[in-house]
Structures are given as structure tokens and as C-alpha cells.
Amino acid sequence: MEAEEGEVFDIELEQSLLEANRRLAEQNRALLDRYGVKAIDVMGSVGSGKTSLIARMVELLRDRYRIAYIAGDLTTTIDADAIARYGVPVVQINTGKECHLDANLVAKALKRLDLASTDLIFIENVGNLICPAEFPLGSHQRLVVVSITEGPYVVVKHPYIFMEADLAVINKIDLAEAMEVDVDKLEADIRTVNPSLRTVRTCCRTGEGVEEVIKALGL
């Protein structure tokens, strides 16, 4: 069985698109730094617990930081509504059929926030473990959330996002036994892909491990 290499229709355009995104990401970062705002890009598949994790962090951090939230979603405002309940400014980006946020969309979202009155922005990426990896947004840190329920191969099948991340969160650890998933093996897989990537285990439903995520992010 021989592996067939993947091909794209036009490699050069792909490169120029990624390059354009990188330049816009640098502009976003410079803008954030000018206002002293820290931004965290939260990536992960659908249902992994990105919104629950952000909600828990907002709960624990809102007395110390002026927080804002940017939500990427294909069509709904479910996540945006969930975080707006905490009284933080929320910008919703509907990506339509696009499977990831890009620096251009985030640049537009940043224009809608009062950066001078903001310390910390959580950017929730579209639920997808593949494409967001290639599109930096200008955030200071990238966090990837995986859930026990995504099965034993979730890390080895998605190496690129773990290479790009600064912190990995393994969520829904309370279901590890029922799902017959070996969490130590998942952590070992993460170390193989990216030896310097720190991993935290959480159960965002109960809040377990969320303080440790906050510490790992230096917040």
C-alpha cells in the first residue's frame, strides 16, 4: 500500500494566501501590543469544550482582567450568547462555509472592541482540528482543546495543530473510562508530536483543572 501525496489545485495561490494571512496576523499582534492587550486563540474540534473552558476562565478571571471575547462560528450565535451572559463584550464572526478564522476576520473584529479598555481577549476558533493550525491570527498564545470523546487517535491524526499550539488541554477526563481512552497515551502522543507542549487535563463541566490552565497561560 503506497501513500498518495495530497495535491492542491494551485500551490502558488495557497502560499500567497498563507503569506497574506501571516502579514495581517503580525499587524493584529502589533495593534494588540500597542494597547497592552493579551489575546489567546482557542482551537479544537466541535464539542471538545472550547466554549465551556472559556466560560470557566472568564468566571475565574473577570475580577482581575477586563475581558473580551471573539467567537468564530459557521452560522450560529450559540457560543457568543453563552459568553455574553458573563457581561463581557462579545464580537461574533460568522464564517459562513469557511472552516477557520483568519487574521483578516480577526482584524475586523478587533475594530469593534474598545482595546483601550481591554486586558485580555479570548478568540474562539471554528470547531476544526485541521485548518486553524495554518492560519495564525496574531494572538499571543494558541491553545488546543481535545476531548476524550474524540477517541484514541485524535492526536496522531492531527499533528499540525499540536505543533502550532502553546498549550494542550485534554477535556472531559471524567469520561475516559467509559470511552476506554488511555489519557497517558494521549499525553505521550502529544509529547511525541511536540515535546515542548504543556498539557493540562480538565473537566470543564465541573471546572476541574481550569485553574491549572489559567496558570499555564501565565494569567
Next chain:
Amino acid sequence: MEAEEGEVFDIELEQSLLEANRRLAEQNRALLDRYGVKAIDVMGSVGSGKTSLIARMVELLRDRYRIAYIAGDLTTTIDADAIARYGVPVVQINTGKECHLDANLVAKALKRLDLASTDLIFIENVGNLICPAEFPLGSHQRLVVVSITEGPYVVVKHPYIFMEADLAVINKIDLAEAMEVDVDKLEADIRTVNPSLRTVRTCCRTGEGVEEVIKALGL
């Protein structure tokens, strides 16, 4: 809160790329029809149970049909190896960083199969609920697998793939209670998005519901 429309860098190219894919998909379909081969595109997120469902169907159908399997995966051969165990011809497509199969990749895979000795091909798409929807492969039917563990919003957040599908499978129903997910609500969401889409509930771990999927596919 106003929704911000998603933008792509170059709409025209995107259109021509989708158009090129559609033409290649038609060619794939014509080739399959010439040999009397039926192809089924199996889509769904990571860990939803696509490979398990295909394995169960191969088990039940291999005495009646000469089956082949095309596996799309970013980097690993885990799924291909799982199905190869059943002694069916397997073609592995490594998509690298691409988040979906396209008709061009499937055309190449079809060249590696002996179509004259094949009745039925299962094409397992890359684990992703977004992009595969836009890229028909030339298959006769498209099946989307969602898992209870993907949470209560998995359908409303990914309407496009349910619009494109011919059959929806709700998998891991044994975990519905533990995950506090209302399966009737998921089915109602599917009907809202695509009133003509048939839905089957399965537990691919035990095989529950797989016979019904086979029937729904007309096999």
C-alpha cells in the same frame, strides 16, 4: 450584536476551484457508472465512528458485494489498516494539511483499483464536518456520521453538511444519557436543516443499527 460576514481572499478563485472539482466529480461518477460500481462518501468529524461504521458494513456485506475502500487521512494509515484487515482492497490518500478529500484525489485513487472486479466502494472522508460538504467526489450517496459526544449543537452548527447528505447516522447512542444529549432534539434539528434527510441511530461499537444503515443505503 451584529453578525460579521465571512470573507475569503479571492472569491473568484474559490468559485473556479469548486467548479473544477464539480467537473472532476462528474467524470468520477461516469467512470464508476461505466463499471457498475456504487460509491458512498462517508463524512463526519474526528472520532464520530466513520471507520467503525464502515468496518461493520464491510463485515455484513462482503459476502454479497466485492468491496473496496478509499481512506482519506491527514498523515496516518490507522483507518486504512483497520479496514485492510477484512481483506478488501484499500487505497490510502494522505491529504497532508488538506481538510477534505476532493474529486481530483479520488480520481487518482480510482486508478489504483480494479473497477471491473468491484461492486461497492466506501470512501472515508477526512474527519471534518465543514469542508467536505463543498467538495462532491462523484459518489452516488453521501452519508454523514455524527456522534452523541459532539454535543447538542453539532447539527445546528454544521447545516451545510446535512444539506448535502443523503443519509445521517447518529452514532454512540449508548452514551446519550451520560452526555446529557437529547437524541430526539438532534433528529429534529436534522429535519429542520434538511426535511428529506433520513436519520438512523447506531452504536457501531456493538453493531446496533448498522443493518438499518445498510437498508437505508439500498444495499
